[in-house]
Amino acid sequence: MRPDLRLGGGPASTIAHPAAANGGLVAHHTVQTSTAGFTLTLVSPPLMSRRELAATIADAVGELRAIDVAYSPLRESSLVARLRRGEIAADAYAPLADLIARCDAMRAATDGWFDAWSAPGGFDPSALVKGWAMERAAARVRAAGITDYAVASGGDLTVRGNAPHGGPWRIAVHHPYDARRKPVSLELTAGAIGTSGVSGRRGHVIDPHRAHAVDEVRAATVMGPDLAVADAYATALYAAGDAGLAWFPTAEGYTASLIAEVPATRGA
Numbered sequence: 607m608r609p610d611l612r613l614g615g616g617p618a619s620t621i622a623h624p625a626a627a628n629g630g631l632v633a634h635h636t637v638q639t640s641t642a643g644f645t646l647t648l649v650s651p652p653l654m655s656r657r658e659l660a661a662t663i664a665d666a667v668g669e670l671r672a673i674d675v676a677y678s679p680l681r682e683s684s685l686v687a688r689l690r691r692g693e694i695a696a697d698a699y700a701p702l703a704d705l706i707a708r709c710d711a712m713r714a715a716t717d718g719w720f721d722a723w724s725a726p727g728g729f730d731p732s733a734l735v736k737g738w739a740m741e742r743a744a745a746r747v748r749a750a751g752i753t754d755y756a757v758a759s760g761g762d763l764t765v766r767g768n769a770p771h772g773g774p775w776r777i778a779v780h781h782p783y784d785a786r787r788k789p790v791s792l793e794l795t796a797g798a799i800g801t802s803g804v805s806g807r808r809g810h811v812i813d814p815h816r817a818h819a820v821d822e823v824r825a826a827t828v829m830g831p832d833l834a835v836a837d838a839y840a841t842a843l844y845a846a847g848d849a850g851l852a853w854f855p856t857a858e859g860y861t862a863s864l865i866a867e868v869p870a871t872r873g874a
Contacts, residue, residue: 627772
């Protein structure tokens with residue numbers, strides 16, 4: 607069976623259907639912000655109209671764009687960019703202070719391997735904000751009454767309920783540097799997957815303890831209930847390597863796998 611979603615091995619893709627197994631509509635929508643592209647796949651309840659479904663998509667997209675405007679380090683007027691330039695204090699705005707507190711909590715949970723303050727140029731919470739934005743968009747979808755959906759971006763996704771075919775979301779996680787290897791197949795009806803390194807890129811994660819980019823080609827995958835946390839864990843695990851597997855499984859239900867020269871797993 608073909609997967610509904612794939613992580614790595616090229617751009618994330620979703621199989622679109624004109625109608626779902628539950629009799630509802632299926633919407634497949636993509637949006638690009640300053641930092642990432644996102645894909646929303648929504649399966650509406652049978653009685654939801656096309657207009658209501660379109661309004662739900664617009665609401666979720668608006669949430670993604672609003673978070674991008676407020677927290678993207680690439681936007682000169684964002685709170686993060688202003689903080690990096692020293693124009694505002696860390697506690698100047700309650701939402702910014704909450705974001706910093708989240709980053710500090712992940713720094714403590716990962717023995718300092720996730721450190722939003724170690725990025726070149728100063729504070730950069732992107733590894734956590736992306737997953738947080740996706741969870742916020744998913745919350746808007748649920749508020750509209752949709753319980754079957756997937757929100758994906760690159761190697762990260764959060765899902766709930768069933769895919770259009772009526773069963774769990776089928777996800778293929780591809781090897782970071784060997785396209786000949788069979789992807790790892792997962793099925794989810796609730797939860798999130800955060801990854802770092804599935805695209806095979808080098809130098810996209812900073813080792814906060816040595817203040818330089820991690821040059822190894824490996825892939826860290828973390829599964830758990832919340833994508834912001836899973837994504838931050840995946841970034842830290844990519845930087846730490848095998849030593850980071852000691853963090854898993856967590857009391858909150860996060861598990862991890864690390865693909866390197868010798869594949870390793872913990873809490874899977």
